[in-house]
Amino acid sequence: MTQSLTIARPDDWHLHLRDGAMLAAVLPETARDFGRAIIMPNLVPPVVTGAQAAAYRERILAALPEGADFAPLMTLYLTEDTDPDDVAAAHASGLVKAVKLYPAGATTNSASGVSNFENVRAVLERMAEIGLPLCTHGEVTDHDIDIFDREAVFIDRVLDPIRRATPGLRVVMEHITTANAADYVRSQDANLGATITTHHLIINRNHILVGGIKPHYYCLPVAKREEHRVALRAAATSGDARFFLGTDSAPHLDGDKLAPCGCAGCFTATNTMPLLAHVFEEDGALDKLEGFASLNGPAFYRLPVNAAKLTLQKSEAATQFPEKIDTENGPVTVFDPGYPIHWSVAR
Ligand code: DOR
Ligand code: ZN
Numbered sequence: 001m002t003q004s005l006t007i008a009r010p011d012d013w014h015l016h017l018r019d020g021a022m023l024a025a026v027l028p029e030t031a032r033d034f035g036r037a038i039i040m041p042n043l044v045p046p047v048v049t050g051a052q053a054a055a056y057r058e059r060i061l062a063a064l065p066e067g068a069d070f071a072p073l074m075t076l077y078l079t080e081d082t083d084p085d086d087v088a089a090a091h092a093s094g095l096v097k098a099v100k101l102y103p104a105g106a107t108t109n110s111a112s113g114v115s116n117f118e119n120v121r122a123v124l125e126r127m128a129e130i131g132l133p134l135c136t137h138g139e140v141t142d143h144d145i146d147i148f149d150r151e152a153v154f155i156d157r158v159l160d161p162i163r164r165a166t167p168g169l170r171v172v173m174e175h176i177t178t179a180n181a182a183d184y185v186r187s188q189d190a191n192l193g194a195t196i197t198t199h200h201l202i203i204n205r206n207h208i209l210v211g212g213i214k215p216h217y218y219c220l221p222v223a224k225r226e227e228h229r230v231a232l233r234a235a236a237t238s239g240d241a242r243f244f245l246g247t248d249s250a251p252h253l254d255g256d257k258l259a260p261c262g263c264a265g266c267f268t269a270t271n272t273m274p275l276l277a278h279v280f281e282e283d284g285a286l287d288k289l290e291g292f293a294s295l296n297g298p299a300f301y302r303l304p305v306n307a308a309k310l311t312l313q314k315s316e317a318a319t320q321f322p323e324k325i326d327t328e329n330g331p332v333t334v335f336d337p338g339y340p341i342h343w344s345v346a347r
Helices: 021-029 050-063 086-094 117-130 147-165 179-187 205-209 226-234 271-280 285-300
Strands: 002-006 012-017 038-039 071-077 095-101 134-136 169-173 193-196 242-247 308-312 324-327 331-333 344-346
Touching: 002 285, 012 226, 012 242, 012 285, 012 308, 021 050, 021 324, 038 050, 050 071, 050 086, 086 095, 086 117, 095 117, 117 147, 134 285, 147 179, 179 193, 179 226, 179 285, 193 285, 226 242, 226 271, 242 285, 271 285, 271 308, 271 331, 271 344
Parallel strands: 012 038, 038 071, 071 095, 095 134, 134 169, 169 193, 193 242
Antiparallel strands: 002 308, 308 344, 324 331
């Protein structure tokens, strides 16, 4: 028996494509199933100016497979030296769809991020004026705050004060991992949205640590207790338009993950849509998948829904996903949920 579900072609509202050989290897994985993606700017060096974003966009377009139906939506990396006029010009030209806030030191390549939020006040005020969303990596970096509490503390100490001080600023809490974040989003107005990753709907912190450490499940924000995973599932499958898909698919070479100081990131670009179909079906919410993956994100970003469609099909046989994607410099491991998936994308 084959069951199928056709939805508007989805978008990924939080994606890492990197550059060079890695970009060439991972871009086709996203372009196969997604119409657009918000491209994270945490390259080395980061994508800070409009000119850098324009050049990065060209490199992405040049790496696209022939005939691909995919548009990269560019972001700027917020630093304490970011020029509000440059941000406004990049937005006005249609090039840039969001600005990304990394608290300095929070995650991969975040050293140029923000330490003193007073120093970005003028940029945030300009963004509020022109309606350009701020995407936040919502974790504090204070050494006395436990890594499992960093998201919840960020809401109280950073996010809520910024939003109060900058009325009208549109904010996306990226890759939320806690019930606290989902509750905060629900308690606020439509200027606040949140992305949820595929992997945070599937793993909790036990999956990372019980029975041996699993580097391929390590990402930031780190997965939390089971009750938080359940809360994320409830948010994603609720139909509430403030929650939408941002995979945070973050490729690292196996050599960099399987190391004494392993990199954070789960690579889910290859199998996200089948995994989500499994998750939504498990929760009796297949009818909410299109909202989460294809409708709510465009509504928040004030963009049209993709005209193209994507069909998911369920078969008796488990779907065989590649274990790894090869790059010129070595393999990248594809996220493995740890159980069989019977959904696939019809080609
Ligand atoms: O797990 C993560 N990987 N979280 C991030 O915030 C950054 C990302 C990356 O760039 O590798
Ligand atoms: Zn990310």
